[in-house]
Amino acid sequence: MSKDAERAATVVRERVGDRKPKLILHFECTGRGKLMLRDQVRQDLVRRIQSSLPGDTPWFGAYVGGEIAPVRETNMFHNYTAVLAAIV
Numbered sequence: 298m299s300k301d302a303e304r305a306a307t308v309v310r311e312r313v314g315d316r317k318p319k320l321i322l323h324f325e326c327t328g329r330g331k332l333m334l335r336d337q338v339r340q341d342l343v344r345r346i347q348s349s350l351p352g353d354t355p356w357f358g359a360y361v362g363g364e365i366a367p368v369r370e371t372n373m374f375h376n377y378t379a380v381l382a383a384i385v
Contacts, residue, residue: 302342302346303345305346305379305381306345309321309346309349309381318351318354318384319354319355319384319385320355320383321350321383322357322358322383323346323356323357323358324358324359324379324380324382325359325360326362326363326376326377326379327361327362343358363376364376364379365380
């Protein structure tokens with residue numbers, strides 16, 4: 298999972314480019330984030346992502362019962378995932 302967290306952070310950095318995000322939205326599956334992962338593991342994953350972005354970027358996270366995010370430019374419904382969105 299740590300490789301996935303690093304990949305997510307890389308994708309956000311690439312898409313944001315030189316712009317500074319005004320806000321990062323983080324939607325985490327309740328089943329994955331609350332039930333499958335211990336608190337320490339979950340916190341470590343979030344820290345990895347946060348450390349790769351500007352330190353003063355506001356971060357809003359929520360646990361959800363399903364996530365909607367694109368796969369190859371088509372929006373799809375996901376479970377047991379985390380979705381990040383950067384508002385620039």
